[in-house]
Amino acid sequence: MRIFALICLFTGINFVAYSQTVSLNAKEIKKLKAWIKQDAAAKNTYAQFEQDGVKYLNEAPNPLDTIRTEGLLKGNPKKIKTWLGFKDMDKMYTLALLYRLTGDQKYLDKSTSFLLSWAKINRPNGNPIDDTNVDKAVEAYDLIKDNLAVKDSEVITKWLAETAWAEVNSVRMKPGRATAINNWNAHRLKVVGEIAYAIDSRELIQWTIDNLKSHININLYADGTSLDFKERDAMHYHIYDLQPMLKLAIIIDRAKGSNFYTYESPKGASIKKSVEWLLPYMEGKKQHEEYVHTTVQFDRDRAKNNEPGFAAGTMFEPKMALPVVELSVYFNASQKKLLQELSNGESMQSLTNQIQRESIR
Structure with a gap:
């Protein structure tokens, strides 16, 4: 706990003043449940979604130590391996949303298992074209963060914070580099911003807002x-x-x-x-x-x-x-x-x- 407190100090994390802004909040979950119950089309959509989630309960996580897609052509083995690993993102999000909609503990446990597997193995390299694909992991965390055991939350939050700070400190965003002002920076800002609001890091939030203003002006x-x-x-x-x-x-x-x-x-x-x-x-x-x-x-x-x-x-x-x-x-x-x-x-x-x-x- 003492180590995590130091991480919070240096990363600017303050739990959890923001409710879910990256994902659906409690009021919105309630609306979604009512919609699924009352609307036939929504009910059918949910039925398929739930079917996928039930299948994911029996699947093992496939985390990657390094995400690698940027600059690689279709068919490259590293890119194929990464996209296979990325399937975990939809799985953990599906399971997290199913937990919020049903309250069934098995969905929470499995979503947590996927998140922890990635948090323990993946090491961010500050490449926004690679990191932009962790969207669903951030949303999954945001959905269930109030229901996680403290020790699990610490591990996952540390990983997300490291991912965000790797982007902030990346050599790829140094002045004079094209990747500091083109679409790379747009994805960098989104990655840092969604993590910032999910983990409530005021420092990262302010960095995101300041840099979004300058990006709109330049890009x-x-x-x-x-x-x-x-x-x-x-x-x-x-x-x-x-x-x-x-x-x-x-x-x-x-x-x-x-x-x-x-x-x-x-x-x-x-x-x-x-x-x-x-x-x-x-x-x-x-x-x-x-x-x-x-x-x-x-x-x-x-x-x-x-x-x-x-x-x-x-x-x-x-x-x-x-x-x-x-x-x-x-x-x-x-x-x-x-x-x-x-x-x-x-x-x-x-x-x-x-x-x-x-x-x-």
């Missing part, structure tokens, strides 16, 4: 375009940049912070403007040929590797923008129709997203 432009779009000539990367910023903006808003969707930088840039610039392409009113003028060799390497969607001249598909619409509709309800048009059908994620939207302050 987004007043005309709605982005640095990543200009470098990659691809909507794919404009979306990949906006998605983590939108997720972070929602978490901050849920914590009663500033509205970073409408926040404008000194240069007149905003997440809102960059979403609205994308709208005609999402609606199919405008078209774009992807990667024709990309300046990044990795894009060309993936095209040569025959990875779908990366060949220069590939037409942008509006459905690729679904992650942006699913998040931006939180701030702009007028996009609900577009969300329905692009949606692949109801899922537990879409249900939880809607619950969060309905709880906007």
